[in-house]
Amino acid sequence: xxxxxxxxxxxxxxxxxxxxxxxxxxxxxxxxxxxxxxxxxxxxxxxxxxxxxxxxxxxxxxxxxxxxxxxxxxxxxxxxxxxxxxxxxxxxxxxxxxxxxxxxxxxxxxxxxxxxxxxxxxxxxxxxxxxxxxxxxxxxxxxxxxxxxxxxxxxxxxxxxxxxxxxxxxxxxxxxxxxxxxxxxxxxxxxxxxxxxxxxxxxxxxxxxxxxxxxxxxxxxxxxxxxxxxxxxxxxxxxxxxxxxxxxxxxxxxxxxxxxxxxxxxxxxxxxxxxxxxxxxxxxxxxxxxxxxxxxxxxxxxxxxxxxxxxxxxxxxxxxxxxxxxxxxxxxxxxxxxxxxxxxxxxxxxxxxxxxxxxxxxxxxxxxxxxxxxxxxxxxxxxxxxxxxxxxxxxxxxxxxxxxxxxxxxxxxxxxxxxxxxxxxxxxxxxxxxxxxxxxxxxxxxxxxxxxxxxxxxxxxxxxxxxxxxxxxxxxxxxxxxxxxxxxxxxxxxxxxxxxxxxxxxxxxxxxxxxxxxxxxxx
Numbered sequence: 001x002x003x004x005x006x007x008x009x010x011x012x013x014x015x016x017x018x019x020x021x022x023x024x025x026x027x028x029x030x031x032x033x034x035x036x037x038x039x040x041x042x043x044x045x046x047x048x049x050x051x052x053x054x055x056x057x058x059x060x061x062x063x064x065x066x067x068x069x070x071x072x073x074x075x076x077x078x079x080x081x082x083x084x085x086x087x088x089x090x091x092x093x094x095x096x097x098x099x100x101x102x103x104x105x106x107x108x109x110x111x112x113x114x115x116x117x118x119x120x121x122x123x124x125x126x127x128x129x130x131x132x133x134x135x136x137x138x139x140x141x142x143x144x145x146x147x148x149x150x151x152x153x154x155x156x157x158x159x160x161x162x163x164x165x166x167x168x169x170x171x172x173x174x175x176x177x178x179x180x181x182x183x184x185x186x187x188x189x190x191x192x193x194x195x196x197x198x199x200x201x202x203x204x205x206x207x208x209x210x211x212x213x214x215x216x217x218x219x220x221x222x223x224x225x226x227x228x229x230x231x232x233x234x235x236x237x238x239x240x241x242x243x244x245x246x247x248x249x250x251x252x253x254x255x256x257x258x259x260x261x262x263x264x265x266x267x268x269x270x271x272x273x274x275x276x277x278x279x280x281x282x283x284x285x286x287x288x289x290x291x292x293x294x295x296x297x298x299x300x301x302x303x304x305x306x307x308x309x310x311x312x313x314x315x316x317x318x319x320x321x322x323x324x325x326x327x328x329x330x331x332x333x334x335x336x337x338x339x340x341x342x343x344x345x346x347x348x349x350x351x352x353x354x355x356x357x358x359x360x361x362x363x364x365x366x367x368x369x370x371x372x373x374x375x376x377x378x379x380x381x382x383x384x385x386x387x388x389x390x391x392x393x394x395x396x397x398x399x400x401x402x403x404x405x406x407x408x409x410x411x412x413x414x415x416x417x418x419x420x421x422x423x424x425x426x427x428x429x430x431x432x433x434x435x436x437x438x439x440x441x442x443x444x445x446x447x448x449x450x451x452x453x454x455x456x457x458x459x460x461x462x463x464x465x466x467x468x469x470x471x472x473x474x475x476x477x478x479x480x481x482x483x484x485x486x487x488x489x490x491x492x493x494x495x496x497x498x499x500x501x502x503x504x505x506x507x508x509x510x511x512x513x514x515x516x517x518x519x520x521x522x523x
Contacts, residue, residue, distance in 0.1 A: 020169055024168075024169050024172035024173060024176070025168070025172050025274070025278075026274075026275075026278070026340065027172070027176060028172040028175050029271060029274050029341070030340045030341055030343075031175075031176050031179050031180065032045075032179065032193065033271065033341040033343070033346040033350075034341075034343045034346065035179055035183050035189065036183075036189070036190055036193075037267075037346050037347075037350070039263060039264055039267070040124070040127060040130075040263070041130070041188070041189065041190035042190070042266075042267045042270075043121070043263065043264070043266040043267055044121070044127055044130040044131040044134060044190065045134055045190050045193050045194065046255075046266050046267060046270040047114075047117065047118045047121065047131050047255060047259070048114070048132075048134035048135040048138060048194070049134075049138060049197065050117060050251065050255055051106065051110075051113060051114075051117070051135050051138075051139070052106075052135070052138050052139055052141045052142045052197070054251065054252060067233045067234075068091065068150065068153045068233050069153045069156065069157060071087075071229050071232050071233050072084060072087060072088065072091075072153060072157050072229075072233075073157045074229075075087050075229050076157055076158075081216070085216070085217055086222065086227070087229045088150075088154055088217060088219070089220050089221070089222040090222045090223075090224055090225060090227050090230045091150060091230060091233060092147075092150060092219045092221075092222075093221045093222050093223060093225075094225055094230065094234075095146060095147060095150055096147070099143045099146045099147070100143065102142065103139055103140055103142060103143045106139045106142070107136050107139050107140075110132050110135045110136045110139070111132050113135070114128060114131050114132045114135055115128065116256075117252050117255060117256050117259075118131055118255070118256065118259045119256065119260075120256070120258075120259030120260035120261075121259050124263070130188065130190075133191075134190070134191065134194045137191070137194040137195070137198065138194045138197045138198060140198060140201070141197050141198055141200075141201040143201075144201035144202050144205045145201050145204065145205070147205055148164070148167065148201075148204050148205045148208065151164065151205075151208045151212060152164035154217065155208070155211060155212070155215075158215055160211060160215070163207060163208060163211050164208065167203075167207060167208070168204065170200055170203040170204050170207065171196075171197070171200030171201065171203070171204055172200070173200070174196040174197070174199040174203060175193055175196030175197060175200060176196070177196065178193060178195045178196030178199065179192050179193055179196065182195060249395055250394065250395055250398045250399075250418065253395070253398065253399050253402060254269065254398070254402060254414050254417070257402050257403070257406055257414055258411055258414055261406065261410050261411055262410070264350070264353070265410065265411040267350075268350070268353045268354050268357050269357055269411055269414060269415065271337070271341070271354045271357075272354050272355075272357030272358040272360075272361055272415060273357075273361060275329065275333070275336065275358055276329065276358055276361040276362065276364075276365065279321065279322065279325035279329070279365065307377075308437065311373070311374075312442065312444055312445055314373045315370060315373055315442070315445050316444070316445050316448045316505075318366070318369040318373055319366065319370075319445070319448065319452055320448070320452060320500070320505065321369070322365045322366040322369040323452055323453065323456045324455075324456045324459055324460075324492070324493075324496050325365055326362045326363060326365040327362075327456055327459065327460040327463075328459075328460075328463065328489065328492065329359075329361075329362040329365070330358070330359045330362050331460060331463045331467060332463070332467070332485065332488070332489065333354075333355035333358045333359060334351060334352070334355045334472050335467055335470070335472055335481070335485050336485070337350075337351040337354050337355055338351050338472040338473070339472075339478065339481055339482060339485065341354075348473045351472075351473075352473075353411070356412050357411060357412055357415045360412050360415035360416045360419060361415050361418065361419060363419055364418060364419035364422035364423070367419075367422040367423045367425070367426035367427075368422045368426070370426045370429075370430070371422065371425050371426045371429055374426070374430060374433055375387050375429065377433055378429075378433070381436075383436075386429075386432055386436075387429070390425060390428050390429055390432070391425070393424070393428070394421050394424055394425040394428075395421075397420065397421045397424045398417050398418060398421035401416070401417035401420050401421065402414050402418075404417075405417050448505050451500065451503035451504070451505045452500065452505060454499070455496050455499035455500050455503060455505075456496065458495055458496070458499050459492045459493075459495050459496040459499070460492075462488075462491055462492055462495050463488045463489070463492040466484065466488040466491065467484070467485070467488050470484065
């Protein structure tokens, strides 16, 4: 029960902080759409940002966190804070050297990398050259954000979640301010976004140091790279790098294929994925980060029953959020893009195309969420190899389906390919985890699902009735429509929560009790 409370607490804190970040991310995307639309400059920026963003997940959010957190947690709880501080210093030193080399190589090799992932841009004069310039300018971002990932792992093990989770707000603010202040003053306006990325990455890193200092951690250079714990991190990280690389190559493959489609296709996929990632970033990623330290502790003390219980609890929480979120994304796509994006260079046809992409992405939210929880289960057991192989086969499925579906369905076919690949990835991971651990006892998950699905249907019907009679393709009263959309979302959330409580979904009741305690309500 204590582990469940800690998972719920950590998820709530990170989810709240990430919600704030995602709101600012939505504002950022609205600003980008208004200033740059879905065309030449926007396509170039989104393609260029693919590289540093890929490496961010490649080094930072993926394999580094997965390898470092269980190892650092074990050292901290078994050998004490002093030894944990030493391990942190060695990892900091090693990461500084590695990421400096990666950043330099990335800038020098930029022309070849950009041509590889955006070859279709070569048919449009100047588009490939602009993409190369933006990529060079933004590449140091990966240096800052990789160091941030290490600090995030340290703070999470120490029980601090808020500041690492809220730091992306600074990236979004930097991009918004740069676009507003610099876009009209530069010969190439979209360069303002790249400047914002660079400044935002530096600010994200800088705000973590006061928290570290308050916890008695001040980084010092330490070159004892043969320390057993550090060698274990590297050993776990190497196959993890391959696994994350394969996953991220899925996105690169999708954008490479999109570069051969009509202009704007890359932008449609980007804007569709951004709203798709809104609930994923707020809850799914937060839950995955919260459950890893808990599962790592249970593995360290040999609590197999507790490990499976944490897994089941996390899976039900994923279903509790992603099922209604997926339905909500489909129903609210046109209203959201119409209200907030349909201004300036972003027209209704762009709204419609992006909404269809989001509808194709939405069903994958559940399966991507389950995978996000199952993969840390392997990481907690110090197994980073299994997710690598699953990711490799998922890449092949995505690439094959992308080639098959892009001809009849264009960019929507590429979104559908990623969704089908997510289903494949989730199914194989669960199968292999069951083979490894034996029966997972997922009957309670299925029982909760039987209650969550009707509640989701009731919510979806209510939201549809409120929104479907509005003509979103034409201009209207902005604030009236905002109130209507907010009312529909709020009513849907209330109906879903009430239905889950009425149907006695245990995890919904527990989450409700947690919220009441946080608000100081009497139970």
